[in-house]
Amino acid sequence: MTDDHQLRVSKIQNGTVIDHVAAGQALNVLAILGIDATSGEAVSVGMNVPSDRLGRKDIVKVEGRELSQSEVDVLSLIAPAASINIVRDYDVVEKNRVVRPDIVTGIISCPNRNCITNADEPITSRFTVLSDGVRCDYCESIVREDEVAANLDVN
Amino acid sequence: MRQDHLISAAHLSREDIEAVLDRAAEIDDDTAAFRQRHAGKVLGLCFFEPSTRTRMSFDTAMKRLGGQTVDMGPVESSSVKKGETLADTVRVVEGYADALVLRHPSEGAATMAAEFVDIPLVNAGDGAGQHPSQTLLDLYTIRENAGLDDLTIGIMGDLKYGRTVHSLAGALTNFDVSQHFISPESLRLPRNVRYDLHAAGAQVKEHTQLDDVLPELDVLYVTRIQRERFPDENEYRKVAGQYQIDAETLEAATDDLTVMHPLPRVDEISPDIDDTDHATYFEQAHNGIPVRMALLDILLSQADD
Ligand SMILES: [Zn+2]
Numbered sequence: 320m321t322d323d324h325q326l327r328v329s330k331i332q333n334g335t336v337i338d339h340v341a342a343g344q345a346l347n348v349l350a351i352l353g354i355d356a357t358s359g360e361a362v363s364v365g366m367n368v369p370s371d372r373l374g375r376k377d378i379v380k381v382e383g384r385e386l387s388q389s390e391v392d393v394l395s396l397i398a399p400a401a402s403i404n405i406v407r408d409y410d411v412v413e414k415n416r417v418v419r420p421d422i423v424t425g426i427i428s429c430p431n432r433n434c435i436t437n438a439d440e441p442i443t444s445r446f447t448v449l450s451d452g453v454r455c456d457y458c459e460s461i462v463r464e465d466e467v468a469a470n471l472d473v474n
Numbered sequence: 475m476r477q478d479h480l481i482s483a484a485h486l487s488r489e490d491i492e493a494v495l496d497r498a499a500e501i502d503d504d505t506a507a508f509r510q511r512h513a514g515k516v517l518g519l520c521f522f523e524p525s526t527r528t529r530m531s532f533d534t535a536m537k538r539l540g541g542q543t544v545d546m547g548p549v550e551s552s553s554v555k556k557g558e559t560l561a562d563t564v565r566v567v568e569g570y571a572d573a574l575v576l577r578h579p580s581e582g583a584a585t586m587a588a589e590f591v592d593i594p595l596v597n598a599g600d601g602a603g604q605h606p607s608q609t610l611l612d613l614y615t616i617r618e619n620a621g622l623d624d625l626t627i628g629i630m631g632d633l634k635y636g637r638t639v640h641s642l643a644g645a646l647t648n649f650d651v652s653q654h655f656i657s658p659e660s661l662r663l664p665r666n667v668r669y670d671l672h673a674a675g676a677q678v679k680e681h682t683q684l685d686d687v688l689p690e691l692d693v694l695y696v697t698r699i700q701r702e703r704f705p706d707e708n709e710y711r712k713v714a715g716q717y718q719i720d721a722e723t724l725e726a727a728t729d730d731l732t733v734m735h736p737l738p739r740v741d742e743i744s745p746d747i748d749d750t751d752h753a754t755y756f757e758q759a760h761n762g763i764p765v766r767m768a769l770l771d772i773l774l775s776q777a778d779d
Contacts, residue, residue: 438560442589455582460581
């Protein structure tokens, strides 16, 4: 890791840096985290940053926020090469690669409007992860990997 | 059966299927022997959309096992109308019954409902999803008439929205069956069914014309193409007309061809086929009773253990 890189990822005081996001996916990462103009967190986004590993990458830094397991799971689908750096007091205290899960719960909403998960029932969406997409555990609809971003349950 | 519930035909192994069909054959041979089998047991019927036929069939099956049924009645007069969730409804009805039958307009409803109850639950249709008890009676009918191995079947009509088709195609992958799918371009098999068939190693052979495969078929399974799938009446008539069969159509078929239909039919099978040896759809409908008796018998007995 270059010093330059280290500098770039540690400039927040406390929070999370999501690095090595495939170029073009940064805004989808924000959507997964449920971050928009109204959510209040300080966020900085780098897009098309030169990267040894990816050529070009995106990078997302969120002040004062650590990610839930569900968020990390869905993140792994749209940014499989991402690393998640937990920053405390300007230092990276933990660095993890995302791991493709077997199941993702919440965050993705089923594209089938007639699916029971889209009715007013006390359940959370749940998808089984396939090799190239995810499948609703309830209605069995398949969401291809490239369609996941379009089906985020953004509130 | 390894399952506590019957939600999807996709969950059924060949052994599960054969256990139900064998039990149904026993019942067919000697219904009287099962007359008191589940005396004192109650089956809850929760039908969130009208389906008189399926409801009657489960009602009869339970009564012929010596049990009773309670029916939540039409949705218009129930708590659902007042905004109760399905999760609440099934938990309430669970207290009244030893097993539940659920018909619901949303896909995945039965999967969800089963997460909220501990008694056996049978999916009697969830939107365009699954209708596994229909599949079992279809399989029973196929086994009786043509055998389930070394079989060539053509499934025709609305393959996109037809839940009986989705369940049947998946279940047939447990057997040595060559499946042909015949439909208009716009009503081909949906992505998830196609995915499952490929995953099961089945070849998906699709056609837009019945003529292409009719002479090869042992079984022709016909389903209705519904008017509401098309933008206008003309388009519907033009397309649906190509998937209607009559006695003349079947001249190109083998003498042994078994013609099936989940019923009700409208005009996709001409009445002039009814008197031929091909017509098996009424027998198929009657098989609903022994097959549903077998299914309830197995699920209720398992729940007792
Ligand atoms: Zn779904």
